Each structure stands twice: as structure tokens, then as C-alpha cells.
Amino acid sequence: MSLTTSSSRALSPQSPASHGHGAARPVRVQPAAPAFSPGTTLGIIVTVVAALYFGRDILMPVALAVLLSFALAPIVIRLRRWGLGRVPSVILVVVLMFMAIVGFGTLVASQLVDLARNLPNYEQNIRAKIQSVRGATEGGGGGVIDQASEMLRELSRELEQATTPSPEAVARQAAESGQLDVLRPIPVEIHEPRPSPWNEIQTFLGPLVAPIGTAGIVLVFVIFMLLQREDLRDRLIRLVGANDLHRTTEAMDEAGARVSRYLLMQLIINVTYGIPVAIGLYFIGVPNPILWGVLATVLRFIPYVGPVVSAFFPIVLSFAVSPGWTDPLLTIGLFLSLELFSNNVLEPWLYGSSTGLSPLAVIAAAVVWITLWGPVGVLLATPLTVCLVVIGRHVPQLQFLHVMFGNDPVLPVEARFYQRLLARDPAEAAELAEEAAEERPLSVLYDELVLPALHLAEADRQRGAFDTATQAAIAEGIDTVVESLDDYEEPASPDGDEDKPPPVPSRVLCIAGRNELDRAAAVLAAHLLERDGLKAEALPCEAVSLRNLNKLDTADVRLICLSYLNPESVQHARRVVRRLRGRLGTSVPIVVGLWSGQGTLPPPDAESTIAADRLETTLSGTIAHIRKQQIFGSTEG
Template identity: 25%
Template sequence: MNEAPLPARPSRLNAELALKILAVLAVIYTFYFCRSLLLPIILAAFIALFASPAVRFLARLKFPKPLASLLILTLIVMGVGYGISLLYSPASAWLERLPLLSSKLALQVDDMAGSLDSLKSSMLPDNEDDKSPFDSALGSGFLPLISMLAQTTAMMLFQLATVIILTYLFLVFGGTLLRNIVRGASTLHEKKNLVKMYQTIEHDISRYVLVIAVINTMLGVATFAVLSMLGVADPLLWGVLATVLNFAPYLGPFILTVLLTAVGFVEFQSPGQALLVPTAFLILNVIESQLVTPMALGKRFNMNPLLVVIWMFVWGWIWGAVGVLIAIPLLVCLKIIASHFELLPYWRILLSADSEAQHNK
């Protein structure tokens, strides 16, 4: 009796998995190599998405939509510009002071351990007038460095202007584009799904960003108050950094903790006082991340921390610091779309926290 041949299902599954992996890699490399084109478009779309409720509010007050869009965009640009100008001087001063950290840390460790004298004497040059190889390399590469900085600045200004123009166009003509997309749908069910999806994304993303912005602002104010009581210079700068960096969960607070550790050793002589600065911020961040944010957002936006950090690293590699800051709103947006259309159920369960995943099961 002849046995029936086994179906070639494993090989077919392996081929499908390989195709999915290749498709994901192709998308990642497309976003990476086209970042100068795609980043301004996506950033402008997110800004327009956040600002569209304010534009609609002004439109209900009989403002023409182009004028309302221009007014809201002008307020956003003026607010960001004023904040940068307010923080530019203290930030520049700290950038000049932070190189002193290495020598001050060496003195702190020397006071605590008393065993670095020979190491420091062996590392210091015999003649202070002699130029080190680093100085020679810096001198020889000064003009190329200036040229590279000029090109980078010009590119950043061009992309900034592109983001502003695209944001205005999204605010003015985004509704028309959405109506044309809905009109192009083949069935009434698809049209309703598209409208509902857009309304859900706009509502949930706007709510998410508003709640996170309020919480991060409260964290920044608390950081400002605590550092002021500790006697740290320029507490407003660190409060603003706490607000901005906290938009990148886990990674942003870690970066600020490292910076505040350096600030503590620059500001204070005692190691205990120096370590009190980052410790105070860590306590505030734990209260925010473990108590305030989960209570404010609930389980709907609760996501696996490990995958969130990996996601931010991926977008940081693709689009740099801006990619890290918009990674979480982008992830929330994709999660809403997947939930709305019942797409990628395994991915949604994997992304969710343990409690939510078990509930879905």
C-alpha cells in the first residue's frame, strides 16, 4: 500500500515568512534612503493632524480656512522659535562648561580613592605648548569641518521651510484630499470605514499627544522646581529638556539622567550632592511613568516597553533624533489602523502589555 506524500506546507510557510521579512527590510531601507524626502512630509502630516482641531475651531468662528491655518501655524512657529531663543544662551553656556566634567570627575574620584595621581601624571603632557595629534588633526580639518557644518545648516533650514509649507498645505487642503480619497472608494462600506478610520486616528492621536504633552509639561515643571531647590544653575533649561525628551519614553529620560549626572558633578563638590540631582529626576520620572501616565491613558495605549524601545532605536537609526520623537505617535497611529481594520492580530497582541494581551485572549 502506497503512502500518500506529505504536503509541502512547511516549505511554503518558510517561503512566505522569508517574503515577509524581505518586504519589511525593503520598507525600512526605503524609509532610510528616502528620509530627506519622506521625513518632512510625515512630520508635516503629524503637525497638521495635531493642529487641525484648532483650525476647525477657528473656522466655526467664521475665519476663512486659509487664514485660520496661517494663524495657527504662525503661533506654532513663533512658540517654538521663542522657546529656542530663550534656551539658546543657557544651552551654549552648558556646552562650554561640560568639557570641564572630565577633569572634575577625575578630582572627585581622586578625593574618594586617592589612587589616580600616577595615572594622571602619566597622561598629562610634559610641555603644555606642544600640540597634540588631536589638535593637529583639528587644525588640518578645520576648513572641511566648516564646510560640512554650512551644508548641514543649509539642509536643515531647507527641510524646516519644507515642513512649514507642507504643514500649511495639509491644513488647508487635507480635508479636500480626504474627501477625494473617500470618493474614490468603490463601496459605501469602504467609504464609511475610511471616514471612521480618519476620525478615530485624529481623535485618538490628538488625545494621546494632548495628554502626553500635559503630563510631560507637569514633569518639566516639577523638574524645574526640584532643581531650583537643589541650587542647580539654569533649572529652566533642564525642565524644558525633561518635557521634550520624555516624548521618547525610556530612552529620553535615560539621556537626561546621564546629562543631570554630569551637571551634578559640575555644580557640586560632594559626590552625594552631585548624585542627588539625577536621583531627584529619576524619582519624578518613576512617579510619572508608573503612576500618572498609566492612570491618564489607561490600557488602550499601554504597549510593551521592550518593543517600544526597539521601535525607537529603529526610527532613530532611520531618521535621527526627529525619528525618535515621532516614533511613538507613529506606533500609536499604526496600532489604531491595525485595530480598526482587524489587521495583524498577532502583532497587536505582541505589542500590547501582558495584562492587555491576556485580556484579549
């Protein structure tokens, strides 16, 4: 059902208009909606759930009508585009729907009558199968089932004898107490009067009154919603979102698109499931294959329960019809193969992200809605939950609905990567890195995944969230991730390998700035340089301390790269650069990496303050700069 609002009708009566030539009236800004407290949100949820439960007799027909209007609105819109008026289009669609329902009911009823007529013919096959099962379990002393049944009967008989006194004992006790004149109980029989014809009509038609009445109410609501679709849309917008037309329109369009796509895809999947069921059962020899194919198509609209019910009856019937075991096994195999194909091929291909629900959300929704509204709730569970998830996406106070039931990742991949490092699970962190590494250079992967995760760790370190042992564990986890990516194949460059110099035995020292997290970032840089053919080493921050600086092995060192995760470490980097200049002079270039995260950039004067040969903020930029240096080939420059 299209829910797009027109600009002429979407304007609020209170919206300002321009006056005069160039003069504009001041626009009064609407105050932001106050955020609900957790207690208020919980109270709203409890109230809504109670209203859904106690008002189900009224709300269920409305929900069914909305669902049908979502399914029928595209047909009405198409007929109107072909030149048919609004009222004739709605009447034609409703008549076609009514004819389809009547035809479906007639087909099912005729098939059920034919099945009931032939059931007595299958009694002999059922008896034969029972005898074969009993014969398979028989041993030398009788069948296992017979022995178990006889044992239970004997135990029951002994218990009755132990707990029920014999008649002689009762008479002896009565004689001793002088109560022999106790009257014996007189049997009493109750005969109900023959019901009147009116009572018989009520007994027969009573169970049909409620469903027929509900169907009539749903039909009236569907006609009304299809005729007044635009007016209902505008009234709903005015009621819930007149102050934020963009968000309200976006939410309504998204909900309508998702529900309509879900219904269409579900119908396609069910038809492609029901037709093979009918054809397969026909060739197997199960009676009334059309009935079971139609029921399989309809029942699959009910998540999880519907496929089981649709397969149960044909399988049981195949046991009754066939004198052997071949047809039942073929029937079971037919349903299993169709379920596997539908669940693993068709549904992922056709559904995609149409509903936006996680598998757990579908199960939870089915349980909740069947508790509130019974069997009808199972049919409405997925569409209603889709609407709730869309509301949660656009209403901040109800965002928990989108987080709990949506299929979108609730944590960015760098947060999941960091959480795995905190949980001392580097293997799963490596799996996340390998999944994210597809079709990306390794330097870009480090910049977009690993460094942001290390920035999260650095932020936790600065606020004192963990100790040095946790820092060391995170750094060790990075070592494991780097080892797992050592054989990663870079995507082919459009320029080939022309810019990549030949490898020579030149050393590059990647030195941590201040802590173990900086050393982890230095490990990333060293790994990228090693893949380029250099002999890169990652050293801890203690290697350039005043105590250990003279012990630093500088033989064949052609470049030094300092690594800092905190871009504010300008003064510390300046002091370290001075120490290295005093130790190595100016012949060895020094590159300082102030790896920047989201929203964190080095100070504008950082490069002039540090006085290094190069200041970089990304690993990819650092590696690209080092590749352009002459440390790969001659020593000039």
C-alpha cells in the same frame, strides 16, 4: 485632526440611487477583498520596509508634517468655530508655532552660552572630587587605580621590548647582510593651505543646510495639510476605502483620536515633569535650571532614551558645581522620584488606553524606526506604530500587526484559563479565576469562565487531540482551582440571604456523565452546593455503570445531578436516568445538566427524551432550581 466624513462627500460615484416611486434598481454587491497568502503579505512588508528606508529623505518630512498637523488641527478647528476663517486660522496657528520654536531656540542658546561661560569656574571642584575618589582608593602601597595603571604600563613596555628589535640588533643584522648603506628615513611634514573664506562659510553652514531645508519642507507640508484637510481626507478615503466607507471612516477616526490624545497626554506629562525638574534644580543649586527643565520637557517625547539624556547632563553638572557630594545625590534623587511618580502615577492615569500599544511594542517600534529613519524615527515611532495597529484592527490581512503590537488581550480569558490547565499550571489558572471573580457570584464565574474552558477541552477530546491522562490532569487542575476559591466571598445580594434556606445534612450526588471532563464540571456543581450548606459529592461516571450501580451509597440522598459537557449526549443521559430510576425509584429528583457552550444547545426534544425531573444548561440555573426544592427542609413534595 478631525477625520469625520460628511455623508454628501462620502458617497461614491458608483453608488446606486432610487428611481421612481417604490422601484429600486438592483444593487451590485462588491466582491469581497481576496485574502493575501503569507508569501504575498511577507512580500508587501519587505517592499514597504525597503520603501521606508530608501525613501526616508522624502517620507520623513511628510511624516513630521502629518504629526504636527494632528497636533495643530484641534487649535485650527477651535479658531474656525470662533468665527475666524480657514486661512487666517491656519496662518495664526503656524505663526504661533514658529514663534514658539524660535523662542525655544533662543532660550536654549542663551542658557548654553551662559553655561559655557561658567564652565571654567567649576574646574577646581572637578579636581577636588577626582582627588577624593583617588584618596578613597589609596592603600599602603599607593592607590588601586595608580597600581593598576602602573601595571598596565609595565606590561606594555615589556611587550614592546619583546616584539621590537633593538637598534644594535638591527645594525648587526644589516652588517651581516651587507646593507649598511641603506638610507635613513626622511621625516616629511604636510601643511594644508589656508582655507578660503567661501570654504570656511561652507564648513560652518554645511551641517545647518540639511536641517533647515527639512524644516522648511515640513512647514510647507503642514500649511498645505491644514488648509486642505477635508480634501486630503476625502481623497485618501477614495483611494483606500471607497468600497467600505464605514470601516475606512472608523479606522481614520480611531487613528486620529489616538494620535491626538497621545500627543496631548504626552505634552501634559512632559510639562508636569519639566516644571518640577527646573524648580528642584533651582533649589539644589544647579546652574541654568530653566534650560534643563525645558530640555527635560522636550526630550521626554523620545521614548526611553529622552529621559535618560535629560537627566544625564544636570547630574554631571551637579558633580562639577558642588564641592561636596550632597548636591549630586539630591539631583539623582530628584530625577528618580520624578521618574517613579511619572511612570507609575501620571502615565497610567492620563494615558489609559489612548495609544493601544503594549510596552513591548513601544520598545520594538523605537528600535525599528531608529534603524530606518535615525533619531527622527524615535520621535515618530509611537504615533506611526499607533496608525499601524489601527490598520491591523480594520484590515484582516494585516491583523497580525494588531496582535503583535496592540495592548488588547489576544486570547479570551477562558482560552488563557484552558491553556494554563493544559500546561499543568493550575496555580496560574487559579489566579486568572480569582482576577475574574471580582464582583460576580461564583456560579456566574463558573458559567462564564470555567465551563467555557471545559468546553474547549471537550472539543479537543472529541477530535482526539489528547488522551485520558490529559483529561485527568485537566480535572485535577479544576480541583485545585475550586480549592483556591473555597473562601471566596459572594457579593452582597440585594435581597440579602432571605432566599437561602437553612442548611441540613442532606446529600446531593453530582455524577459525571461520560468522562473526567464531565467529572470536573460535576465538581463545580458540588462546590456551589456545599457553599449552600449541603453535603454534595462529585462522583465519576463509573459510579453509575451497570457493574457499580448496586454499590452506590444512596443513604440520605435527596437529589442527583448528572453532568454532561457535550449537549448531544441525550441518549446516554436517558439510559443513566433509567438506571437511577430503577435503583432509587421516583422519590429522589434527578436533574440533568447539559452544560451548553457558545453556539451549542441541546436538541429541542432533549427534555422529553431524557425524562428527568429537570433539564438545565447552566450551573447558575441548576443551583437556583435546587435552592427552590424542599431538600433543605422537610422531606415532603
